[in-house]
Amino acid sequence: MNQQPGEEGTVRYVRCPSCGTPNPEVPNALCSRCGKPLHEEARRKTAPTAVPPPAPAHTVCSNCRKELPPGSKFCGFCGAALPAPAPRPPVPKPPVRLTSTPAVAPPAPPKPPGPPKVIPPATGQDAPTSALTPSRTPQPAIRPPVRPAPPVVPVAPEGQGTQVFLGLRVPKIEAKILEVKQDGSTGKGLRILKETFIGRENCDASYPEDSLLAPRHASVIKREGKIFLKDLGTPNGTFVKLRQDTELSPGDIFLLGRELFRFTTQRLDDNRAANGTLKMMGAPSLQAGPVTAKLEHIQLTGELIKEYNLDKPEITIGRSTGDLVFKNDPYMSGTHARVVAQPGRFVLQDLKSRNGVYRRIRNELELQNLDEFFLGEQLFRVEIQEVES
Numbered sequence: 001m002n003q004q005p006g007e008e009g010t011v012r013y014v015r016c017p018s019c020g021t022p023n024p025e026v027p028n029a030l031c032s033r034c035g036k037p038l039h040e041e042a043r044r045k046t047a048p049t050a051v052p053p054p055a056p057a058h059t060v061c062s063n064c065r066k067e068l069p070p071g072s073k074f075c076g077f078c079g080a081a082l083p084a085p086a087p088r089p090p091v092p093k094p095p096v097r098l099t100s101t102p103a104v105a106p107p108a109p110p111k112p113p114g115p116p117k118v119i120p121p122a123t124g125q126d127a128p129t130s131a132l133t134p135s136r137t138p139q140p141a142i143r144p145p146v147r148p149a150p151p152v153v154p155v156a157p158e159g160q161g162t163q164v165f166l167g168l169r170v171p172k173i174e175a176k177i178l179e180v181k182q183d184g185s186t187g188k189g190l191r192i193l194k195e196t197f198i199g200r201e202n203c204d205a206s207y208p209e210d211s212l213l214a215p216r217h218a219s220v221i222k223r224e225g226k227i228f229l230k231d232l233g234t235p236n237g238t239f240v241k242l243r244q245d246t247e248l249s250p251g252d253i254f255l256l257g258r259e260l261f262r263f264t265t266q267r268l269d270d271n272r273a274a275n276g277t278l279k280m281m282g283a284p285s286l287q288a289g290p291v292t293a294k295l296e297h298i299q300l301t302g303e304l305i306k307e308y309n310l311d312k313p314e315i316t317i318g319r320s321t322g323d324l325v326f327k328n329d330p331y332m333s334g335t336h337a338r339v340v341a342q343p344g345r346f347v348l349q350d351l352k353s354r355n356g357v358y359r360r361i362r363n364e365l366e367l368q369n370l371d372e373f374f375l376g377e378q379l380f381r382v383e384i385q386e387v388e389s
Helices: 040-046
Strands: 006-008 011-015 022-024 172-180 186-191 196-199 218-223 226-231 239-241 253-256 259-267 291-298 304-309 314-318 337-342 345-350 357-360 364-367 372-375 378-387
Touching: 172 218, 172 226, 226 378, 259 345, 345 357
Parallel strands: none
Antiparallel strands: 006 011, 011 022, 172 186, 172 378, 196 218, 218 226, 226 364, 239 357, 239 372, 253 259, 253 357, 259 291, 291 304, 314 337, 337 345, 372 378
């Protein structure tokens, strides 16, 4: 037994013969680190048959050169920090002894089969069915490759989730114009496949008897999934029926029954007083008056018939009642339309008249489905339908 008691204070220590850790000298004591007996007799009783691992080397303080127990992190004499100990190698386990069992001889390898015997068929007789034929190794069946099923892309139900944006799509439409007769029925139609011209002669829709039409009066064209009506600079103009209240601009011309009206505006002159007297030079400037508007009753050629000042919040026009009454116009309703003054603008309203209100277009205007327009003495209705591409 290699016991080297050391003196550290007044307590005697004995190094563990297994791991070398100092432990207080106590009879029949066990090591506080590895749990093995410190004395030779107890160690012999409990020691395994395997060879114990070698005791680890002592740790020496690099500052005061004192020997310290293995695994110490700080020196107990000077307090200096010690380097981390290297990991210990694993302890090999003792081999397991097998109990004595009768030896069993390994099975002998099978003998290779000899060449098959072939019995020739007898002459003049059929070959016996028991004749041996060379054996063939069965080949595994070749299966076709299994193709993986395509991935299933979940589709968000209608009204849920966000659809993938595929870019702006121009709708594909079909359009045609139909003649509207005086009784409200429709006549022949014309599909809009290209720019379609309407006029008195040499047009897609020609009306040589209509003296109010220009040779080429207007055209209907399909562009970017929309239908446009274009006036070709004619003196009598092209008119579209109003479908909603419309703000009037200076110079606008509209038709009620057979009566033509032109809307105009003016502002009081800064250089005149309210009574029309010219101001003296150097006099304080007067604030410009409010915008005043008026309706001009005109002929088809544009000549003025009469003026009406729009000096009330609203002016009603009709055949029997209103501010402006035209009793001799059979195409005008009793209360046909009105012009309403609103802050900074004037609005033209159709009062659910039978023949409607038609406004002269300026250059070009987009048409909607079932819009009606007229030029000369011809009235048309457009039908627009979106089709799937």
